[in-house]
Amino acid sequence: xKRKQKKVLIRIILSxxxxxxxxxxxxxxxxxxxxxxxxxxxxxxxxxIFKAARNIAHGQxxxxxxxxxxxxxxxxxxxxxxEAAAVMLFYQVGELFQSVAVGxxxxxxxxxxxxxxxxxxxxxDGKLIETDPEEVSVGDEIIIKPGxxxxxxxxxxxxxxxxxxxxxxxxxxxxxxxxxxxxxSGCIDQTGLLRVRVTKQFGESTVxxxxxxxxxxxxxxxxxxxxxTRFARVxxxxxxxxxxxxxVIPPIFVGGWLTWLHRALIFLVISCPCALVxxxxxxxxxxxxGAGRQGILVKGGSxxxxxxxxxxxxxxxxxxxxxxxxxxxxxxxxxxxEATLIRxxxxxxxxxxxxxxxxxxxxxxxxxxxxxxxxxEELSGRGVKAVIDGxxxxxxxxxLMEQIGVKWHPCHHVGxxxxxxxxxxxxxxIVISDELKDTSKEAIEHLRAQGVSRTVMLxxxxxxxxxxxxxxxxxxxxxxxxxxxxxVEKVEELLERKDPKSxxxxxxxxxxxxxxxxxADIGIAMGAMGxxxxxxxADIVLMDDDPAKIAxxxxxxxxTLRIVRENIVFALGVKAAxxxxxxxxxxxxxxxxxxxxxxxxxxxxxAMRCLHSGRRN
Amino acid sequence: MKKTFKLDExxxxxxxxxxxxAIKKIDGVKDCTVSFMTQKLTLxxxxxxxxxxxxxxxxxxxxxxxxxxxxxx
Numbered sequence: 001x002k003r004k005q006k007k008v009l010i011r012i013i014l015s016x017x018x019x020x021x022x023x024x025x026x027x028x029x030x031x032x033x034x035x036x037x038x039x040x041x042x043x044x045x046x047x048x049i050f051k052a053a054r055n056i057a058h059g060q061x062x063x064x065x066x067x068x069x070x071x072x073x074x075x076x077x078x079x080x081x082x083e084a085a086a087v088m089l090f091y092q093v094g095e096l097f098q099s100v101a102v103g104x105x106x107x108x109x110x111x112x113x114x115x116x117x118x119x120x121x122x123x124x125d126g127k128l129i130e131t132d133p134e135e136v137s138v139g140d141e142i143i144i145k146p147g148x149x150x151x152x153x154x155x156x157x158x159x160x161x162x163x164x165x166x167x168x169x170x171x172x173x174x175x176x177x178x179x180x181x182x183x184x185s186g187c188i189d190q191t192g193l194l195r196v197r198v199t200k201q202f203g204e205s206t207v208x209x210x211x212x213x214x215x216x217x218x219x220x221x222x223x224x225x226x227x228x229t230r231f232a233r234v235x236x237x238x239x240x241x242x243x244x245x246x247x248v249i250p251p252i253f254v255g256g257w258l259t260w261l262h263r264a265l266i267f268l269v270i271s272c273p274c275a276l277v278x279x280x281x282x283x284x285x286x287x288x289x290g291a292g293r294q295g296i297l298v299k300g301g302s303x304x305x306x307x308x309x310x311x312x313x314x315x316x317x318x319x320x321x322x323x324x325x326x327x328x329x330x331x332x333x334x335x336x337x338e339a340t341l342i343r344x345x346x347x348x349x350x351x352x353x354x355x356x357x358x359x360x361x362x363x364x365x366x367x368x369x370x371x372x373x374x375x376x377e378e379l380s381g382r383g384v385k386a387v388i389d390g391x392x393x394x395x396x397x398x399x400l401m402e403q404i405g406v407k408w409h410p411c412h413h414v415g416x417x418x419x420x421x422x423x424x425x426x427x428x429x430i431v432i433s434d435e436l437k438d439t440s441k442e443a444i445e446h447l448r449a450q451g452v453s454r455t456v457m458l459x460x461x462x463x464x465x466x467x468x469x470x471x472x473x474x475x476x477x478x479x480x481x482x483x484x485x486x487x488v489e490k491v492e493e494l495l496e497r498k499d500p501k502s503x504x505x506x507x508x509x510x511x512x513x514x515x516x517x518x519x520a521d522i523g524i525a526m527g528a529m530g531x532x533x534x535x536x537x538a539d540i541v542l543m544d545d546d547p548a549k550i551a552x553x554x555x556x557x558x559x560t561l562r563i564v565r566e567n568i569v570f571a572l573g574v575k576a577a578x579x580x581x582x583x584x585x586x587x588x589x590x591x592x593x594x595x596x597x598x599x600x601x602x603x604x605x606x607a608m609r610c611l612h613s614g615r616r617n
Numbered sequence: 618m619k620k621t622f623k624l625d626e627x628x629x630x631x632x633x634x635x636x637x638x639a640i641k642k643i644d645g646v647k648d649c650t651v652s653f654m655t656q657k658l659t660l661x662x663x664x665x666x667x668x669x670x671x672x673x674x675x676x677x678x679x680x681x682x683x684x685x686x687x688x689x690x
Contacts, residue, residue, distance in 0.1 A: 055683075060680070064629070099628060215657065216621075221650065229637075229638075277631045278630035278631075281630070281654055285654040
């Protein structure tokens with residue numbers, strides 16, 4: 001509790017004790033009673049009255065201090081001394097509770113995002129010196145000790161350690177880094193001393209960009225948030241005028257000025273819009289914080305709102321649903337062993353830089369002995385022809401086989417087929433394809449379970465590969481052989497076709513997808529650790545490249561929106577009920593104070609549930 | 618130019634909303650958001666008028682909620 005809050009607490013206790021004492025010993029009516037009850041009233045309410053007076057001087061009429069003052073002074077004037085003091089007391093208790101609750105939630109949300117490193121160690125004359133990360137420049141060498149947060153993005157020069165990336169990705173399994181690996185700021189080095197060469201200044205490092213993004217997320221307000229602020233602007237004056245009307249109009253016809261005045265005062269107490277104004281942004285803030293803990297960065301409350309209406313999810317294939325790394329997935333030799341087939345192909349491709357050549361060389365898993373290759377010729381668009389141990393080896397596609405007149409047969413496996421021929425005889429083929437990510441299938445299933453009616457895949461890959469991948473994942477539609485511009489066109493077409501009330505989400509790895517990311521209702525970029533373009537273009541950024549996080553983000557957004565709606569309905573409902581009851585003289589001023597601060601506190605507590613959204617059991 | 622300032626002692630959400638509206642009405646302000654949760658003011662205004670606008674924003678803020686202060690670094 002802050003000092004200011006402690007002071008209020010002391011005043012609350014003091015005036016509560018006084019009130020109880022007065023209730024027992026003092027008279028209920030008369031000027032002595034008025035004088036006596038004025039003491040606890042002053043103790044608990046002096047600041048409210050002071051602020052009310054000051055704000056009126058500034059031309060702020062409908063502020064809550066003023067409303068509370070009018071209501072309690074009015075109660076005093078109508079002879080309800082106990083009520084006046086007690087209502088003020090109750091109000092202050094509510095306010096205190098509210099400020100403590102908001103402070104707590106603010107703290108727990110900012111603790112989630114507490115990834116700012118406080119120092120960087122640099123070596124000067126053999127000694128380690130702690131400096132501000134902002135003062136370290138690109139190319140400098142820094143030392144990271146076990147247990148420390150990595151202050152800047154860089155490359156490991158020396159040392160080995162396991163790095164905890166959970167603050168950024170929500171992934172609890174640590175990652176092992178060695179010399180030559182990139183490290184990302186904000187992660188924690190758990191074991192081992194690392195010597196790192198800095199590759200980015202602090203302002204451009206991952207940690208600074210993420211913090212910037214999170215801090216600015218509050219400025220992109222959701223529609224519900226704007227609605228509630230607009231509503232509040234109308235609500236307070238409207239209730240105040242209703243109070244005035246209630247105090248003046250009915251008594252003209254039925255009399256009983258005091259009764260109607262008292263009912264009007266109840267209106268004034270309820271007219272404060274704080275519960276709404278506070279709980280809606282708090283819910284969104286909690287939702288963004290809870291998502292952040294899972295490694296899902298949401299750039300603003302408005303995106304959570306749109307995401308919750310998702311009806312169509314469009315995926316890019318390579319790098320999003322698949323690993324984006326090509327691997328040998330099948331080896332079908334003819335008359336020779338599998339190992340021999342791989343070796344022949346790898347040797348022939350050993351001078352090539354093509355990604356397919358790389359994956360075959362990876363499958364060989366050893367450095368080829370280049371002295372055994374006596375000649376090598378690259379045949380563009382077809383393959384290679386090499387002489388290995390005196391034998392002519394041709395490695396390539398169908399066209400190459402046709403050209404050299406070798407009879408080949410197609411493979412039932414989907415992917416890129418590489419044929420091998422030795423001395424003009426067919427020796428078999430190798431199939432190379434991109435692997436699905438482990439969680440891709442689960443991701444699609446979860447999305448469907450959450451009511452996403454259409455999942456679409458866009459790919460630049462061949463029709464056969466695209467359709468096979470989509471079938472294995474159980475996706476609804478697939479569009480293949482698309483160029484980047486074609487992807488934008490397809491997304492625009494899908495945008496036109498969808499139900500206007502539902503939203504279209506595009507998920508990509510962010511490398512070539514920037515235009516599509518910004519065209520979709522919501523653009524989600526994956527694997528953003530280190531990619532500037534992705535963070536810029538997307539509305540939601542997944543820190544790691546796990547597609548299952550999309551369904552998680554969706555469920556967090558739905559839950560947040562449900563809590564927002566609950567709060568709006570609850571706060572307005574209670575206020576409306578107390579207003580109606582109050583108008584007929586069925587609600588006391590106590591009920592009115594509850595409808596004001598009590599509802600605020602409950603709404604805040606409810607909003608805090610957003611923070612725990614998406615936590616896995 | 619867009620700058621973010623910390624708000625000290627912003628205790629009531631409704632005051633934040635009122636401040637945001639009032640600052641938006643200042644001449645030269647392109648956009649402004651007051652976040653009660655992060656206790657931050659984001660102000661976007663024309664480059665040449667920025668200091669002038671900021672001074673006015675401070676004044677407006679003091680008028681609405683005298684306890685709350687825009688921290689200018």
